[in-house]
Every structure is written in C-alpha cells, then in structure tokens.
Amino acid sequence: MEEPTIQKSELKKTCVNCGAELTYKPGTTSITCEYCGHEEAIAQKENGFEELELYPYLKEMGSQRHSEEISMLHCKNCGADQHVEENYKSLHCVYCGQPLVVEDAYKESWILPGAVLPFQIDKNQSFRIFKNWVNRLWFAPNNLKKAALDPQFTKGLYLPYWTFDAQLYASYIGQRGEYYYETRRVRNANGKMVTQQVRKTRWYPASGEVSGFVDDTLIKASKQKSGRIPGKIAYWDLKKLQPFDSGYLSGFVTEKYTISLNEGHLHSKEVAHDIATRWCMQDIGGDTQRVTSMDMKLSEETFKHILLPVYVSAYRYNGKEYNFFINGENGNISGTRPYSFWKIFFAVLLGLIVIGIIVFLSKK
Template sequence: MSTPESTVQQHTELKRSCINCGAELKYKPGTTSVTCEYCGHKEEITVDPNGFEELELSLYLKEMGAQSHSEKISMLHCKNCGANQHIEENYKSLHCVYCSMPLIVEDMYTEDWILPGAVLPFQIDQKQSFQTFKKWVSGLWWAPNNLKKASLDPQFTKGLYLPYWTFDAQLRATYTGQRGVYYYETQRYKDSKGNSRTRQVRKTRWYPASGRISGFIDDTLIKASQQKTGRIPKKIARWNLQKLQPFNSSFLRGFITEKYTIPLQEGHLESKEEARRIADRWCRRDIGGDTQRVSSIDMKLSEETFKHILLPVYVSSYRYNGKEYNFFVNGETGTISGSRPYSFWKIFFAVVFAILLIVTIVFIAQASEGASY
C-alpha cells in the first residue's frame, strides 16, 4: 500500500541514448529490451521484481496523495479532436495520432500526471501492424483509391499507449429478491383447421429469497481518456491483463503515450457502477433456481485500490472528403477494426455496369426467342 511520502524516482528513469552511436534507443515489441535501429546495440529493461503497486484509493480521492507517485510530463494538445499526447522529444512525426492534424511544438506544455503503475508492452511491432492494416484495406470493397494509397505508407500507422484505470475492492452485500422455478401445464387449443390440439406452456413459481454475498473484485478496467473522435472500438479494447508489467518508462520508447482526460474520481464512479452489476450477477447466482428477480442490493466496497495502466494499440488515421476515419490494431493480439469510407464513383459505375449487363442479357434472350420463330 502506498503512502503520500513515497517518491517517484523508483518508477522513472532518465532518457538514454545508444552508448555506441548516440542514436535513440527504442523498445522492441515482444521483448524486454530497447534496441538501437542504427548499430543494433541492445539493452535489457529492468523490471521491478516486487511487481505492481496498488495505490490506496481513499488517499487520492481526498487529495492527500495527489502529489504522490506523480511527475511532470510534456504534453501536446490537439485543438482539432482534443487528444492529449505525450511525444518523446526526438519523435519525428508531430501529428495527432487520431486525426493527423499537425501539432505545434511551441504549444508544448507540462503538467502533473499520476504515474502509471503498470504497462502492457506492445507484443507486435509496427511492421506487423502495418501489414495487418494493409491486408484489411486490400479486402475492402468499394474503398476509394486514395485509401489504398494511404495504406501503402507506414507513416500512417502509429503506436499508441492508451490510459486506463483499474480498480480492486472487497465487495460485500445483502440482498432481497425472488427465486423462480419453471413448471409446465398442458393447454388445449384449436389449430387453423379447427382441430383440437394440446401444447406445453411454461410457467414460473416464485419464492422469496434473501442472503449475503462477498468476494474480491480484481482489475475492473475503466477507460481513462475520451475525445470527440478516435474512440476505441470494443472489439479492439480487449487485452490480457495477466501480461501487465510493472511500469518502466523504457517500454514507452518510440511510441506515443496518451494522457488520461477522465479524472480518477469519475473513473471511480464508473467502477462502482460496474461493481453493482457484478453484485447483481453474484446475487442471482446465489439465489439459484431457473430465473431470478433482485429487488434490492445493499452493497459496500472496502480496501479499494487503483492503478493507472497503459495498454497498446496501433492507430491509422485518414481523411477523406473532409471526414476523419480511424483504423485500430490491438498492439497485443493484432485484432483490427475501424470505420471506412466508400467510393461514390466506384459504386455508381458498378450499378451502371450491373444495369447494362442486365439489359444486355434481356436483349440477347429476346433476340434468341425471335430467332427461334
């Protein structure tokens, strides 16, 4: 458990360059090392053997620990879509990862953030992600040619660490409700021809139920950022949290990190709603029977802790006819999803071609019939 007196030095490290050539060291996905792209030098990332540190939630909600486990971070704010992004000083592409609008380096500012407690490092590299994106685009019907051209340029695919909150808690609750047990009655009826028939009709007997439940809620995952555009599809937002590593800033090298914009207090409120849904499931399981009704739940959470974690995704942004489109690749699993534009002219000419083809077939068929006479 953390205390407000804890320091941040144990979590962070100074930027390091290659000891051989001075170039930037970047994290190599799927490993625990940073490498130099120029001379091949490799350095191992030291992972904290003590594992994750869960922070006591009450201290932060009461602002007692607001400055504990925090540090200054340089940020660039996208005025177009609202994304707040941390970009390494030597990162060459100063464009928003979501909407591709230019980011002005002179607008860079610093602010405090709660240090991540854990990170799920990228498991696939940018090349693999780009090939996945390219294959997906090539399979799209009616896609504009400009989109296919964009998919040939790797600079459109960027690695991004997304911020999430995770919450742990002991849950205890008492409940009242009803247990439903199915039974069947034979019912007579007449079919459409007036014949007498029978059928089994299911009914439910209800019995009063009440009880207590308790258990540990582990790693309730709550999104910690939100913009006008670039919302991560549910299909993509699935990671194996068992692969989380204790935070080390070396895992971020060569990637963009998004700062949370949903405050801890708001994330906590959402986690309580999720805890209530979990409590409802536990109550229904405890009630048993064939079906259940839950009338009331008196829920209490204790020993609440949280982590700020970073999860990997690749983003490809594209503008077509003034509209923004995003394509996402899960940086752990390679799952892809995204919105796509349609080419009006491709669809138009396809429809015209189909009409001409039908007219031609009808004309040939009529001509064949006339010739047969």
C-alpha cells in the same frame, strides 16, 4: 503533515555506441538502437505491481503522491492530450492527423503508471495487418489503399486505463423462478385445434449474502471528441502487464488520462454493482431470478494507472476523418472506412441486370 513528493521522469537513454536514442523493441524486454543494433535490457522489478490505496488519492493532497511531471501536447482539433517522444520528427495527432506545435508543449503532473502492457507486435507487423485488412474491404475507393497504408500516419500509442480492486460484500432480497408447463388446446392459423405447451413461472422468495474479490476492473481513462477506440479491439491480456518502466514507452506516443481518478472510480462502482447483481442471481439459483433490492459495500479498495498498446492510423477522405486501430498486444483490427459510390452503383446495376435475365428466362 508530510509534504507530497513528485517523482522526476527517468532520463531518456542513449546508445553507448553511436549516441542515438534507444527505443523499445516490441515483444521483448529490451530497448534497442535502430541505427547500430545495440540492445540493453529493461530492468525487471522484483516486487511487481504496487496497488495504491484509493481514498488517499481522492483527497486533494494525496492526489499528488506517486506523481511525475510529463511534457504534454494538446490537440486543438480532437482534444487528445498526448506525450510525444523526441525521436518523432513529424508531430501529428495520432487520432486525427492534425499537426501539433512543439512550442505549445506544457508540463503537467500525472499519477505515475503502476504497470504497462508492452507492445507485442512491431510497426512492420501492424503495417501488414492494415494492408491485409484494407485489401479485404468491399466497395472501398481505389485511392484508399494508398492513403491508408502511408506509414507516416501509423503510430504506436499507449492508452491510459484505471484498474480497480476491492473486496465486495452484498446482501439481497429477491425471488427465485422455477419453470413449469401447462398444456392448452388452441386453434392454429389453419383453423385446426392443436395442443400447445405454455411455459409459466412459479416465484419463491429468496434472500442471502454474497462476497468475493473483484480484481482489475478495467476503466477507460481518456476521452476525445473523435477517435474513440472501438470496443472490438479493446481487450488485452492483463496477465502480460509489466511493472512500469519508462523504457517501454521509448519510441511511442503516450496519451494522458483525461477521465479523473474520481470519475473512473464512480464508473468502477457501477461495474461492481453489475458484478454483485450477477453474483446474487447465481446465489438465488432456479431457472430465472429477480433481485428486488441489494445493499452493496466495497472495502480494501486499491487502484493502478496502467498503459495499454494500440496502433493508430488517421486518414482523411473527402474532408472526413477516418481512423484505423490495431491492438498492439494481439493484432485485432477495427476501423471506419469510406465507400465508393460508383462501385456500389455498378454492383447494384449488375445485380438488377442478373435478376432481369433470370426473370426473362423463367418466362420462356
């Protein structure tokens, strides 16, 4: 049996002018030196993405193919596994802000990413988005602005996701519903007899087959006790994916997947089942549909491990953890926030005073 091969991580590149580490410049295909401004282009791969056959990876030996070793740090507070670039002088968890101990780093194999969506906005742009968002918050404590906008707590993070492709075939048995209306005479709330249209449905048997290609089913590949990425910002334009190159990771934190390929595949089959059900209902037609039974089969299944960009800011207020997230591709923002008790109290009090004055004047 052929021995599985483990690929070695690419070495970090240093500036030819001053020797500093080169980091990725968001929105470009270049790595740059933040000290002297020197830039180098990231080589573009002509063969594009490599879609990997799924089932060899679900076997014990196959799971190590196309793998590499990466240095990981585990956050004991929230459970996140993250790779922190050497140029980060202050090592804190991107989710909860707890210190990470370099001596606790360990080597672990991971399935090499097949693609990455590089950051399209830089840290300064993310900082302005955070500032504008915080400034618009109602009833926020006064010291929130200062704490939440501290740049040292804002980190660029690449999130791991699985994508799955497959040919889908499904046969189904169901019913097609067509609406019709009956006219009835009923008594309304005032006791008068009125005419009312009542909608009813005639059901007809239906059966058939559907098939098609399911492309890039996106499945989250990490989970922690806290710091979940809000669904509001978890939308990326996958057309901007680039073939993986470690240069895109320079200067950013990379989170390792904690949801296994097998678990991700099971989730993707649930998504595929929902897709098949929608296709069946579209095929049935009519005004409404029922699918009573369906036999779904997937074939030619492939997958990719991809990395998607977000900016994360962790903040503690009165002993509680709060997180703010910005989509690193489109700038969408979402976050949790504390409320000022006194601001709310005085706003309610002011409202009651205004209502009281209105009631008093109305009685004159």
